[in-house]
Amino acid sequence: MDYENNIMEYKIKSKDGVLLNLKIYRKGDKYDKLLVITHGYGEHQGYYVDFANYFSAKGFAVCTYDLRSHGNSDGKRGHVPSFELFLDDLGNVIEFANKEFGNIPVYLFGHSMGGSIVLNYLLRSSQENIVNTVISSPWLKLAFEPPKFKLLLAKIGKKLFPAFVMKGELDPESLSRDSEFVSRFIEDPLTYDKISPGYFSTIREYGLFALANAKKLKYPILMSHGSDDNVTSSDASKLFCKNVGDLCQYKLWNDYKHVVFSEKDKNLIFDYYYDYLVSE
Numbered sequence: 502m503d504y505e506n507n508i509m510e511y512k513i514k515s516k517d518g519v520l521l522n523l524k525i526y527r528k529g530d531k532y533d534k535l536l537v538i539t540h541g542y543g544e545h546q547g548y549y550v551d552f553a554n555y556f557s558a559k560g561f562a563v564c565t566y567d568l569r570s571h572g573n574s575d576g577k578r579g580h581v582p583s584f585e586l587f588l589d590d591l592g593n594v595i596e597f598a599n600k601e602f603g604n605i606p607v608y609l610f611g612h613s614m615g616g617s618i619v620l621n622y623l624l625r626s627s628q629e630n631i632v633n634t635v636i637s638s639p640w641l642k643l644a645f646e647p648p649k650f651k652l653l654l655a656k657i658g659k660k661l662f663p664a665f666v667m668k669g670e671l672d673p674e675s676l677s678r679d680s681e682f683v684s685r686f687i688e689d690p691l692t693y694d695k696i697s698p699g700y701f702s703t704i705r706e707y708g709l710f711a712l713a714n715a716k717k718l719k720y721p722i723l724m725s726h727g728s729d730d731n732v733t734s735s736d737a738s739k740l741f742c743k744n745v746g747d748l749c750q751y752k753l754w755n756d757y758k759h760v761v762f763s764e765k766d767k768n769l770i771f772d773y774y775y776d777y778l779v780s781e
Contacts (some may be wrong), residue, residue: 513597514600515569516589522546522573523594523703525601526553532562533599534606534632538760539591540541540565541613542640542704544570545691552610552762556643557773561608566590567637568615579669579695584703587618588625594630598658606630606776611731612637613759614704620711620741621744623720627752633778638730638759641708641737669694675731677763712737715744723750727757 511523536556538549545566553563569590570576581587595607607630608706613621615637623634671694673686686692724742726735735753742749752773754761762770 505595509776511566511597513593516591517584517586519586519590520575521566521569521590521594521615523597525564525598526557526563528557528675532557532560532602532605534561534608534779535564535602536561536610537591537595537598537711538566539609539611539615539618540571541615541638542696543571543693545684547572547689547691548760548763551644552640552771553765555768556775558705559775562593562598563604566594568618578693580697580700581703582622582699584618584707589624590637591618598611599630603616604630605719606632609634611635612638613691614640617708617711618777619703620718620722621707623713624714624717626720633723633780634720635777636722636738636776637725637761638727638733638735639708639711639738639741640704640733641712641741642734644731644734650656651709658715669696671732678758679764682763703710708737712741712744715741718745718748721748721750723752723774725752725761725774727759727761728755730759732759734743740758751759 509525509697512520514520536545536550538548540546546568549565553565557563567574569586571582572577598665599607607628609619609623609631611617611634616636619634620636620639623631638672673683674684689735696729722745724738728735739751739753742751754770
């Protein structure tokens with residue numbers, strides 16, 4: 502595929518003054534759909550270049566952005582005071598891109614914590630131009646239950662020292678079967694595995710909220726998860742889809758880990774996502 506793109510980089514200001522780094526990919530002047538990509542905890546939009554190139558070549562204008570406290574956006578690494586700020590930021594990004602392209606149909610993608618952000622956004626949204634959404638390995642629940650004493654520490658820490666950042670428990674080997682991807686993640690200076698008690702607690706709370714309120718979802722989604730994901734729970738994704746009903750399609754990728762689109766066959770995954778997004 503020919504991936505020559507016009508890539509524009511922007512800094513947009515959030516409602517509370519935080520600067521977010523944003524990029525828009527477009528191929529030529531022929532695009533009639535907008536895809537907004539929201540990445541996961543600890544990573545950044547740089548992991549979605551192939552994703553953006555693929556979909557821009559298919560006629561989408563593609564918008565990627567670094568979440569606050571991630572990548573080249575502002576904010577303390579490992580701490581975000583409120584999950585609501587992520588939802589506000591996603592709304593601002595969509596609004597910015599809408600103005601750029603004149604309110605063309607909007608499609609959403611969210612991975613891991615980004616999946617939880619997008620789901621929580623959709624549960625609160627009434628936008629009429631959002632068409633289809635792909636959710637990848639969302640952080641509704643972790644694939645393991647943290648020890649009770651750690652949950653207690655997080656609860657106490659949220660009240661006493663909510664912004665104190667500590668080492669997380671992410672094992673990069675659990676992200677992908679592709680050793681090059683794992684090595685890149687380990688060596689990338691923009692990735693991190695640090696998290697504050699307040700940050701962990703708010704991610705956990707909003708994941709459980711989305712799971713508990715799945716029946717209220719009014720937008721169609723594709724729920725995508727790897728069967729060997731040891732980071733986030735594929736069972737929670739399946740339950741979410743079951744609770745949503747006919748608006749949700751569930752796709753389990755056998756033997757794949759947390760980032761199913763990180764391997765050499767990523768175009769096969771992208772093809773599947775594309776076919777879903779453009780389906781009526």
